[in-house]
Amino acid sequence: MIKNTHIASAFDRDLEAIQAQIMKMGGMVEEAIENASKALVDGDTELAIATRRADKAIDLLEEKVNEEAARVIALRQPIATDLRTVLTVFRISAALERVGDYAKNIAKRSEILQDLHQVEGGAASLKRMSKAVQMMLKDALDAYIQRDVALAADVRARDEEVDQMYNALFREYLTHMMEDPRNITACMHLHFMAKNIERMGDLVTGICEQVIYLVTGELPDEDRTKADITSTAKGGTVN
Amino acid sequence: MIKNTHIASAFDRDLEAIQAQIMKMGGMVEEAIENASKALVDGDTELAIATRRADKAIDLLEEKVNEEAARVIALRQPIATDLRTVLTVFRISAALERVGDYAKNIAKRSEILQDLHQVEGGAASLKRMSKAVQMMLKDALDAYIQRDVALAADVRARDEEVDQMYNALFREYLTHMMEDPRNITACMHLHFMAKNIERMGDLVTGICEQVIYLVTGELPDEDRTKADITSTAKGGTVN
Structure with a gap:
């Protein structure tokens, strides 16, 4: 998987084992995104509780991955590209x-x-945004395991759409709040959820940048258009 | 600094140099918190712009610190406690x-x-919360450089107060929004700022946990009372 040009070294085998753990962790995170979104749309409290509980296993797996990576550094003492590859595991x-x-x-x-006043259409837009990020994560993990720079760059570009969805939601929720004060508390929560999904997109973008770094040795420029404009825009109609 | 019991090794000297960089980075971040808060309270746009620009230097220093740490791992091939110490640098x-x-x-x-409708007292409460986190960061850095577990535990406990300040602000801003729709957009931004400060507190807490891990070899339990209740509370008076 890692290097086809020579017989796998002990380091390569160790690294493959760690990468397999990362893929497992990634699969668990994809599922968490899917389930959180489903719990929201279906109003499924049991699924929400199960999703919260499942996060513990993700945290434990992260610890395990980091310990394994540290063990490989200590044991195999990799240098140059190999060291870079292990350090990427932490990130x-x-x-x-x-x-x-x-x-x-x-x-x-x-x-x-x-338990709050229901906001019409509030969950549906979030679901679309959540699905987009979930797909980005899936592709980012594929790009990682295949060292596919083109795919990583593609996923990175898609984050702009997520940012645009977030901007649209920001305005939508502000409008709901202004129209009917009973929407305010629910919209605050919906808003934080939208922001959480937007941040997930940023993190997935960060994974893609690590993949690009792994293969090319350089992090891509920050020239990607940053399309979350809400933190600089006045927003809404009230000034 | 690191080990007083024997003559400093090449590894110790490298590590001290990296830790000095971390302290420098920490000082820059303390200043960023101070300036962001001051820019908000004084309505000082120039300071806000300067604070945003200064973040670039923090990012570059992080990259430098990580490269140095990787170089030390490659060159000195530390194991056991020494390896743990270098890995903590990344976190x-x-x-x-x-x-x-x-x-x-x-x-x-x-x-x-x-440029938005001014919310009475909105900035003052944020300033207090920001100051508390800034002091936590200062002490967390002292705890790190002195390997002071008691101080790290103290800072960790103080994060609860920050969470409580956040809860109070959450309710305060909801109330403002319900009282006067002209407050809604400004309160959304104030709210995100409060949440950002609350997250800063969590990150400083994470630094303290790394200090405890460094000295004792174990991460503290997650038994710290998690006092941000807004994501589970119904909040405000509107249901």
Whole structure:
């Protein structure tokens, strides 16, 4: 998998084992995103609780991956490209752990929303945004395991769409709040959920940048258009 | 500094140099928190812009610290406790970089707030919360450089107060929004700023946990009372 040009070394075998753990962790995080979104849309409290609980396993796997990576550094003492490859493991597992945390937070807020004034269409837009990020994560993991720079660059570009979805939601929720004060509390939570998903997209983008770094030795420029404009825009119609 | 019991090895000297960089980075992040808060309270757009720009230097220093740490692993091939110490460098520099990002975001939102309907007392409460986190960071860095577990545990406990301040602000802003729709947009931004500060507190807590791990070899239990209840509370008076 890692190097086809020579017989796998002990280091390569160790690294493959760690990467397999990262893929497992990634699969668990994808599932967490899917379930958090489903729990929200279906108003499924049991699924929300299960999603929150499942995050513990993701955290434990991150610890295990980091310990394994440290063990490989200590034991195999890799240098140059091999060292870079192991160091990337820390960054990718940290990013996955944080995406998992956001999914947990979304599940938590979905439970609260059940008891609040329902905002029409509030969950449906979030679901689309969540699905987009979930697909980005899936492709980012494929790009990682296949060292596919083109795919990584493609996923990175797709984050702009997620940012645009977030901007649209920001305005939508502000409008709901202004129209009817009974929407305010629910919209605050929906808003935080949208922001969480937007941040997940940023983290997945970070994974793709690590893949590009792994293969090319350079991090891509920050020239990607940053399309979350809400933190610089005045927003809404009230000034 | 690191080990007083024997003559400093090449590894110790390398590590001290890296730790000096981390302290420098920490100082820059403390300043960013201070300036972002000042820019908000004084309505000082120039300071806000300067704070945003200064974040670039923090990011570059993080990259430098990580490269140095990787170089030390490759060159000195540390094992056991020494390896653990170097790996902690990655986590602490990553946490500092993220705190810096939150300060940048606060500075950005403070610029927008200038043009929005002013919310009475909105900035003052944020300033207190920001100051508390800034002091936590200062002490966390002292705990790191002195390997002071008691101080690290103390800072960790103080994060609960920050969480409580956040809970109070959550309710305060909801109330403002319900009382006067002209407050809604500004309160959304104030709210995100409060959440950013609350997250800074979590990251500083994470640094303290790394210090405890460094000295004792074990991460503390997650028994710290998690006092941000807004993501599970119904909040406000509207249901």
